[in-house]
Amino acid sequence: MKYKILLTLIFLLALVLRFYKLSEFRCLNWDEAAFGYNAYSILTTGKDEYGVTLPLQFKSVGDYKAPLYIYLTVPVIKIFGLNAFSVRLLPSLLGSLSILVIYFIVNYLTKRKSVAIVSAFLLAVSPWHLQFVRGGVDFGISNFFVNLGILGFLLGVKGRRLGFILSFLSFTASIFAYFADRLFSPLMLVLLIITFRKEILIKRRLFLKSLVIGLLVVLPIIPSLISGGHIEKILKTTVFGYTRPADYVQQINSEDPSRVLYFLFHTDYFETVWGIINKYLNHFSPTFLFTQGAVMDPRQLIYGMGLMYLIELPFLLVGLYYLIKNKDRVKILILGWLILAPIPAAITRDLVSARRTLNMPVILLIITSLGFIYVYNIWNKWDRKILRLIVGASFVLISVYQIFFYLFSYYIFTTNRTIKGPAGWQCGYKELVNYIDSVEMNYQRIIVDTAYQGPYIFFLFYEKYPPINYQSQAKLIQSSPDSLGEGQGYDKYEFRPIYWPKDRCLKDVLFAGTFDSLPMKDIKEGEAEVVNTIYFQNGDVAFRLVKVVNPDSFHCKEINQETDISKFTAS
């Protein structure tokens, strides 16, 4: 009974932390807008933004998104409409439910409710988990299904009839939900099978039936796994599509006295493998886990701390110590889970990735909980009451401090540092679309700069532009096969880089550009005027809206001549 009340309280805490200011805090980024708009497109037309009927991979901005999250969001958008809350609802809700799932997993594995309740609490307040399930992200959804798959498997091993079916369907769902889990889920399944092979042999008929059902459900996605889009995605994100710069190879060759040495120490293959090992180990770095996090990516950043609380570190170490000493086979499952979790991130190009390793915090926190209970039991047996009190009070004080620091960092420090630009939270677009909507009838064309990435998807999203109208105009422009694309435009909207020396000759056009693309010094009085300025929360300029009043005829004549010459030369 005591544990039930505690679990309910922890679940409520998880809900509060995951839903507090969910839609108004942090701007929608282009991935979220793309997920939302594609779900809206499916809802209204049964097709994605490019007019493909019920696809199993969504081309989107050229990153070929996994389908499950988009399809699950369709009914949410039907109920709540196309807005930030609808996009973020499911990851937050499933992220909260993960707390319950973890409780049952740990309870089954360790058969200790105390460890399970601590695991649930630690996951409820985990910065790593909160960072991602509070955003509209596919890996937030996928992570829930992976956990549910593990729980289902454990239930199946225990003899529950629907356990294995639940497990295989959940693992299949994770494959439909996120690319990294297309690697992790099968590996985890193999680990579970190895760990519980004896029980599986006893229940082999039920196991095989469930496996067949799982395989049947996964079948439809197999063609898309070998499609051009999926291969393009793999080449764009993983090390397998990376080629070393030619001048680097040339430099190495010129310094090596013999080709043999090059083949021994510098081949592409060797450096790729070496890089994978480096990236894999980076995910176990205390710097990554406790002090810095994925510092290179603003959307993964929690300023001034890592992805876990520093106070958890000693308990994590004690937990590992406890596991090593333990001879239970659960040890293999827990350590195996930990070893497998960073593999999908290790083969991508980023040095560390907190989102591709979202399966890591769960297992790290389970080990931490083991350590915590181990230490708690020792602490509880201390005879010296004063010492016990001092140690206990210090622990509580440090924990409270760290949770406060995290909340301030999440809501204030990090936000102030990550609102800008393509890598950040892409703020300013909502205000921009609202303003342009009110004045667009005054202009023949509206050109929006693409420096902050993805303006087209924000315009489609915030305008709730009818997908049926967009599908016929949809065109993605990619500067290189290796890069993500930009929607070219629709109706009177054009999305491209603004080049002011040339663009200042265009009349009846409204330009929306950044601080750099429309610098104040180049906007000359009498020739062009600033119609409006959109600001970030911190007061910096997000977008400047400029129209040309009276183009400089001499300059424009020169520009036109240059254009004619270059056209002639090209022809």
Place this chain on the structure above:
Amino acid sequence: MKKSTKQPRSNNWFLILFLLISPWFWIIVRNRNTIFPFSFKFLSIDNQLLIEETNNLRGELLNADVPGNLSKFVVNKFTTYTFELTRRYLETFDPQYLFFIGDLDLTKSTHSTGPLYLSFLPLIIVGLFDLIQKKKRLLIFILLLTPVPASFIQNHYETLSRIPVFLLLTYVAVIGLVKLRKTRKILTLLLVVLLIFEFFRFSHDFVFHYPRRLANQVILK
């Protein structure tokens, strides 16, 4: 009959060998004239950057209407300083630092490998397992204590202040090798082959590529 707890003499030879082939040792020997005499810059609690950071963060909290006392509790000189010390302490155990990149300064690392070889890592893990099993807690305790001086150095990932850590980790790797040699012969052989390969790779880079990188850094400076 009581078993001898003395380490076999071969351990000492392994330790000497491991130390002599370690990258950190060779870099320091090679660049000794540039590195020494070396004066450590210590990170003080009154460091200007730390004070600015504290003030900035507290300013942001005040702008967000967080009560003054609470903002003082969460962000103050002491907490910022403690965090910076902890950060430097934990950097010591960063695998990228230990096995892949090393010191940020090219005079103290080649940047193609860390101060230790990657093949030491499994040996260190086995060594630590062995120490835990044999309940030799003192050595683990000392290992956790040795990075403390490096925590007070201003530069991140500083190598000279971490030499005691390398010595101890190398010793743990030797313990791991001895343990592994008895139980997993093929794995030991594979690790020795990897170690030899890494040594040649390091030597090759040290002779043919590192001088150019070092010269580039000097030019940039």
